[in-house]
Amino acid sequence: MLRLRIQLTDWPRRALILTDTPRPHCPQCGGEGGTSRDYGDPVTGEYTGTEWEPCPCWDDTRRWLLLPLPRLPRRRDTGSDPWAPDGYSNEPPF
Structure with missing residues (x-):
C-alpha cells in the first residue's frame, strides 16, 4: 500500500x-x-561518519511529477539612488 504526499x-x-x-x-x-x-575508525575508535540503511517498507525513489513550476525572473536592481540628482548619490557610504 502506498502512503503518498505532495512535496x-x-x-x-x-x-x-x-x-x-x-x-x-x-x-x-x-x-x-x-x-x-x-x-568509527577500527584502529583509533574515533567517529568517522554515519551510514543510512533504508527500510524495505519505503522506496524513496518512487516519485511522480504533478506540476512543473515556472522559473520566476529575478528582479534587477539598478543600483542607483532614486532620490539623488541624476540617480547618483554624492554621499560617502557611512
Whole structure:
C-alpha cells in the first residue's frame, strides 16, 4: 500500500511531486524510513561518519511529477539612488 504526499522539489527544476512515505507503524524503522548507524575508525575508535540503511517498507525513489513550476525572473536592481540628482548619490557610504 502506498502512503503518498505532495512535496516541493528544486532539482532538476522546481516542481510539485507525489512521493511515497515510510510506513508509520513499521516495526523495523518506527516510521523513520530507515536506520542510521554510526561507525568509527577500527584502529583509533574515533567517529568517522554515519551510514543510512533504508527500510524495505519505503522506496524513496518512487516519485511522480504533478506540476512543473515556472522559473520566476529575478528582479534587477539598478543600483542607483532614486532620490539623488541624476540617480547618483554624492554621499560617502557611512
